[in-house]
Amino acid sequence: MRDTIIFREAIPGDAQNVLKHLQRIASETGFMTMGAEGPSKTIEAEYKEIEAILESDKTFLLVALDKEEIIGMAEIHGKDQPKLNHIGDISISIAQEYWGLRLGTTMMEKLIEWAKGPSSNLKRLELTVQARNERARRLYEKMGFELEAIMPRGVKDNGVYLDVCLMSMMIGEI
Numbered sequence: 001m002r003d004t005i006i007f008r009e010a011i012p013g014d015a016q017n018v019l020k021h022l023q024r025i026a027s028e029t030g031f032m033t034m035g036a037e038g039p040s041k042t043i044e045a046e047y048k049e050i051e052a053i054l055e056s057d058k059t060f061l062l063v064a065l066d067k068e069e070i071i072g073m074a075e076i077h078g079k080d081q082p083k084l085n086h087i088g089d090i091s092i093s094i095a096q097e098y099w100g101l102r103l104g105t106t107m108m109e110k111l112i113e114w115a116k117g118p119s120s121n122l123k124r125l126e127l128t129v130q131a132r133n134e135r136a137r138r139l140y141e142k143m144g145f146e147l148e149a150i151m152p153r154g155v156k157d158n159g160v161y162l163d164v165c166l167m168s169m170m171i172g173e174i
């Protein structure tokens with residue numbers, strides 16, 4: 001299955017497919033901040049967002065496709081404020097059927113490669129992950145992310161308060 005997967009930067013024409021993937025992930029796992037309600041965005045809004053991402057030197061959106069279907073997404077989302085625009089937030093989601101095939105590893109490698117490359121001025125990558133999400137935490141540790149803090153009650157899932165880990169990786173010299 002893994003051999004048929006294609007990785008590429010998202011294009012505006014992916015908008016509908018992106019929203020479909022996010023809706024799927026939202027109902028498959030409680031590990032995302034987005035709940036089962038899914039993404040509350042229109043296809044037009046998503047289209048414009050991807051257009052803006054393509055122009056941005058702070059944000060990078062990667063998709064993994066199995067034939068025509070998006071089955072994975074990984075993003076570095078840069079901040080606009082001048083005092084924070086060296087920081088990129090990471091998020092990643094892969095459809096459950098495709099977990100454990102090292103797609104997460106490949107996508108994280110590609111994000112980090114972009115962050116270290118000439119198109120980016122990022123100096124710090126950060127992410128939050130539920131403490132109970134062992135698979136994701138191991139992936140991030142393997143990529144070189146370090147635990148900075150554990151935030152008690154960092155998220156509430158079905159009325160249960162959960163610990164959330166803040167992890168980071170520094171990029172290049174300052």
Ligand SMILES: CC(C)(COP(=O)(O)OP(=O)(O)OC[C@H]1O[C@@H](n2cnc3c(N)ncnc32)[C@H](O)[C@@H]1OP(=O)(O)O)[C@@H](O)C(=O)NCCC(=O)NCCS
Nearest residue numbers: 031092093094099100101102103104105129135136138139
């Ligand atoms: C977390 C996620 C991105 C990982 O992607 P993946 O393609 O399944 O991960 P990989 O196959 O590349 O495995 C990455 C590492 O996870 C660890 N891992 C794999 N299976 C595991 C398991 N059953 N339990 C714990 N850790 C596991 C391993 O360390 C593995 O690296 P290794 O094979 O080199 O040892 C994916 O499972 C996912 O999208 N989950 C749902 C959404 C989510 O949790 N996103 C992150 C929110 S912060």
